[in-house]
Amino acid sequence: MDNFNLFDNLLRLATAQRSRYAKLKQARLALVLLLCLTAAQAEAAQDYKKETKNYLSPIEFHCFDYIISKESKWNFKAQSPTHDYGAVQRHMTNTSRTTIRKWLNNPQQQITWAINYMRTRYGSICQAATFHQQHNWY
Secondary structure, X not given: OHHHHHHHHHHHHHHHHXXXXXXXXXXXXHHHHHHHHHHHHHHHHHHHHHHHHHHOOHHHHHHHXXXXXXXXXXXXXXXXXXXXXXXXXXXXXXXXXXHHHHHHOOHHHHHHHHHXXXXXXXXXXXXXXXXXXXXXXX
């Protein structure tokens, strides 16, 4: 009987070790995927940053870059606890999850929206940047 208990305990220990190993392997895979996604997102952000730079005048781009860098560091998937989303941190309090998901997956829409918003609300992108410097929001 003692040998059976010993064998049973060894079997349980081996099973637990395999389970821990499998969990560790899953965690490593998740980390690798996360790092790949993060690298891909950073690369995409640089592409959209270059595209925006070509669309705006150098002065406007400098002002736009100032705001977006402060708000999200050009992270198009950024989310805040106060319901601000995307690189431009658009406030979306009463918005469906589907709409927010579409917003986060459309960097070009975020940039276009922000440029229009800044020009409409503040008169220019640089006036929006001046407001941001004074209030730490826009």
